[in-house]
Amino acid sequence: MNVHECILDVSNVSYSTSVLIEGGSCISKSEPTAVLRDVSVKVHGGEVLAVLGSKGSGKRALLDVIAGRARGEKRGRITLGGSLLTHELFRRHGGYVAHRCYLLPSLTVRQTLTYATWLANLNNRELRVRQTLADLALSQVANRSVNDLTKPEYRRLMLGVQLAKDPMLLLLDEPTWDTDPLNTYLIVSMLWSYATRRGSIVVLTMETPRSDVLPFVSRVTLLCLGAVVYSGPTRSMLDYFTYIGFPCPELENPLMYYLCLSTVDRRSRERFLESNQQILNLVEKFKIEGSLYIKEAPQGSASVKETPVGYLHKGLGRGIKPGCFSTLLALYLRGMAATFSFSKSGLGHFAARLLMLPFCISLLTILYSNSNPMQSRIFLQVGGLVFNCLVLFYISGIATTALLFPGFRARYYQEKREGLYGGAMFLSSYTLLSLPLSFISTIISVGILVPILELDAVSWAYASGTLWASFVAAEQIAVAFFMVIKRPLTGAITVLYVILILLIVGSGGVRSLRNLPNWLATISIALPTRYASLAMNQLTVDMPSFLNLPYNESLSCPGIPGLCRYPDGRAYLVERFTREGQNISQVLNVDLNLLISLAIAFALVIFNSIIYLVPLPAKVKAKFRE
DSSP: OOGGGOEEEEEEEEEEEEEEEOOSSSOOEEEEEEEEEEEEEEEETTOEEEEEOOTTSSHHHHHHHHHTOOOSEEEEEEEETTEEOOHHHHHHHEEEEOSSOOOOTTSBHHHHHHHHHHHTTOSSHHHHHHHHHHHTTOGGGTTSBGGGOOHHHHHHHHHHHHHTTOOSEEEESSTTTTOOHHHHHHHHHHHHHHHHHHTOEEEEEESSOOGGGGGGOSEEEEEETTEEEEEEEHHHHHHHHHHTTOOOOTTSOHHHHHHHHTSOOOSSHHHHHHHHHHHHHHHHHHHHHGGGTOOOOOOOOOSOBSSGGGGGOTTOOOOSOOOHHHHHHHHHHHHHHHHTOSSHHHHHHHIIIIIHHHHHHHHHHHHTTTOOOOTTTHHHHHHHHHHHHHHHHHHHHHHHHHHHHHHHHHHHHHHHHTTSOOHHHHHHHHHHHHHHHHHHHHHHHHHHHHHHHTOOHHHHHHHHHHHHHHHHHHHHHHHHHTTTOOOHHHHHHHHHHHHHHHHHHHSSSSSOGGGSOHHHHHHHTTOHHHHHHHHHHHHHHSSGGGTTOOSSSSOOSSSOTTTOOOSSHHHHHHHHHOOTTOOHHHHTOHHHHHHHHHHHHHHHHHHHHHHTTSOOOHHHHHHTOO
């Protein structure tokens, strides 16, 4: 087939969505609002279409409708190469570059492109990556981390993530936003080169088009308030507007001139009404007289079929979703590469994963390094040390998640919209990355505590398992909250409040479990802090060294019953952590408490995997979009 037979045909498309209307009452209501009105656009393979319009004109909505991302009422028909363009067909043969795109900062440019092609299940990944680096002038920075790129290089890499997939249809939302004139020219010329060389269709939006990009734009669509003011070949635009009485002045940028002509003037009510009426007239004139000046290339078959698109573009190599194992492996290796990268961001990942917790525990041990085995102090000191250890492990789990998870989450939400993988796959890869690293960090941290707590090898293992379960539980609680809270600091503070409440109620460190009200005692049975605190206190207090401790330097025990309350550590545990009528041997059971702590932690992992499968409400999803 000829490349010109690959046609994107947007025919009489209208789109409306619900907009939330704030009322005077507590109950808000939504109203349907028309975003696109009877829009028709046609572009052939090897061409670049520029969709121009001011803010709110419907440029992004048009791209979302073409890509199948728009949520609302849609009418009209969109075909690609004669086939009905469904969301699945666009996923297989299209690419979308959002206005803002978050890339993992600690990966290199080459790694970013490699994992993008891997997740898209493409063949010849190395060849594609080399070609993309060369086409976008990124070969010189291929081994530089994303965080060290300049703004133009970062934006070209955003394009490269999609160009490496060699899409038949490429949609770009403001690809030249916030770039200088030279880089604007460079980006548009690269897109034109790609379209003409590969026979692909490129559709890009622009709010402030420059005159030097005019030679690279084959077709132009002018939008205002969701309606088409002009849509057709760029070379016919001047003739058309001259014919209807709006010639472009000499030395003016035609793209910018006619964009201003089709923009509502809001500086005053009179100008608003006048410009609005003028635009309505332009829209009606284009419907009536536009076809006289628009020369279309030969069109393909008008019949709508479901399958013939795949062979129009030889370089595509997509269509079948990768297997679960391949996607999981790609996500896991990408996370490992981001964590163990020799860049500033990578070193920050490594420090947060492995060094932050041991450092905090080291500072804590300094405070408790001079404790004396006296009954008047030792039980409170050891109890305080255990409570503070739990606090640090929970806070470290929250802090690590707040520092690292939002970056992976942002990339996940963007790749999910491309249909690459779902929430359960994302959570599984993140958890597989986090669990072993947090376990290593826990082993190191408990090793620092061994001299103070006098733990043997078995107790070390039990303490490591208990504290690791606490870290994982805090991490998973934070992950659950970050599903609906966008800002990391807000999410971290929210989770911290929740964890502190759980510690106060269930740990026995602030108030003994024996003295809790019945309803709080019942609630504490379901809290992970209860079982972690029970296990850690028994490991550190129920030891032979706590048998018949002297009250202080001058008074020995058990000579004074009023002062010597605890003949051994178990008596302290019974008084503080058990309630009347409870089976003491069942409550003070290290094995059982460790197993319950681990079970709760992994139950939270499963719970998160489930809730990340549940569709989010529109209000929540809007927070995470660009």
